[in-house]
Amino acid sequence: xxxxxxxxxxxxxxxxxxxxxxxxxxxxxxxxxxxxxxxxxxxxxxxxxxxxxxxxxxxxxxxxxxxxxxxxxxxxxxxxxxxxxxxxxxxxxxxxxxxxxxxxxxxxxxxxxxxxxxxxxxxxxxxxxxxxxxxxxxxxxxxxxxxxxxxxxxxxxxxxxxxxxxxxxxxxxxxxxxxxxxxxxxxxxxxxxxxxxxxxxxxxxxxxxxxxxxxxxxxxxxxxxxxxxxxxxxxxxxxxxxxxxxxxxxxxxxxxxxxxxxxxxxxxxxxxxxxxxxxxxxx
Ligand code: ATR
Numbered sequence: 193x194x195x196x197x198x199x200x201x202x203x204x205x206x207x208x209x210x211x212x213x214x215x216x217x218x219x220x221x222x223x224x225x226x227x228x229x230x231x232x233x234x235x236x237x238x239x240x241x242x243x244x245x246x247x248x249x250x251x252x253x254x255x256x257x258x259x260x261x262x263x264x265x266x267x268x269x270x271x272x273x274x275x276x277x278x279x280x281x282x283x284x285x286x287x288x289x290x291x292x293x294x295x296x297x298x299x300x301x302x303x304x305x306x307x308x309x310x311x312x313x314x315x316x317x318x319x320x321x322x323x324x325x326x327x328x329x330x331x332x333x334x335x336x337x338x339x340x341x342x343x344x345x346x347x348x349x350x351x352x353x354x355x356x357x358x359x360x361x362x363x364x365x366x367x368x369x370x371x372x373x374x375x376x377x378x379x380x381x382x383x384x385x386x387x388x389x390x391x392x393x394x395x396x397x398x399x400x401x402x403x404x405x406x407x408x409x410x411x412x413x414x415x416x417x418x419x420x421x422x423x424x425x426x427x428x429x430x431x432x433x434x435x436x437x438x439x440x441x442x443x444x445x446x447x448x449x450x451x452x453x454x455x456x457x458x459x460x461x462x463x464x465x466x467x468x469x470x471x472x473x474x475x
Contacts, residue, residue: 199228201251202257202449202454206235209259229454241269245266266296271293283297304444318341321343325349327355331388336363338384347368381407383410394418399414403431406431409434412433417437417439417442
């Protein structure tokens with residue numbers, strides 16, 4: 193990296209932020225595209241979030257990503273949130289306009305779908321019901337993406353049923369809510385199974401689900417990427433289902449922000465994936 197005084201500035205605001213892979217991801221694109229720019233980790237405590245965000249345009253920042261725990265606060269703090277961010281209820285990408293105004297959007301659903309397109313080009317959201325496990329922020333972004341991609345039914349299954357009911361009520365569309373105990377039964381006839389819970393993540397309990405009822409052609413995706421090969425992906429692959437791991441969602445959700453801030457559309461390449469994977473493996 194060799195920037196000048198005219199370097200374009202962006203970054204990621206989180207608390208903590210030290211674990212974020214985004215600086216390495218955007219740094220790889222800046223280097224490989226030869227862009228005069230920087231993407232910084234910005235550790236900002238919740239009580240300082242609104243103040244720091246409002247100061248960014250005054251320091252010449254072109255925008256930022258926002259991660260845990262600021263995504264919902266960002267929706268309220270930006271000058272304008274687009275319709276997608278409002279439906280998802282969270283902002284993960286902020287662009288500073290020429291007038292200094294902050295516009296917020298959410299690219300998590302885009303990243304989710306682009307990852308499926310790249311990993312399973314023949315899969316089609318309109319081909320049948322999608323089963324979504326979980327009802328956190330990630331599930332909301334996934335559900336919005338699936339509605340917009342034309343899924344005929346989205347089956348939400350969450351341990352705390354009320355959280356899934358809230359998503360269904362907020363989003364409308366072809367969402368149905370099922371109990372956690374029904375998670376294996378609802379797989380009959382599914383076209384997609386997505387895990388958006390934290391189960392299966394390194395250090396968390398495994399995701400315990402029987403895939404016996406899942407059609408052989410159904411696509412299985414886990415948004416957990418540490419480990420890359422989760423138990424549910426391994427079980428799905430072993431019975432012949434197509435599978436897509438979660439790393440691509442992280443890589444693809446970063447593309448729109450990078451393009452808005454630095455003016456070039458970046459690509460998700462095997463090189464980039466390998467570099468991020470090395471970093472994951474190294475802890
Ligand atoms: P995010 O916003 O990043 O998606 P989250 O809000 O912490 O994360 O959501 C985590 C998801 O994992 C939730 O759906 C959670 O279920 P609850 O809504 O019932 O909390 C799910 N989850 C976490 N631990 C779980 C467990 N042991 N069994 C079943 N689901 C679990």
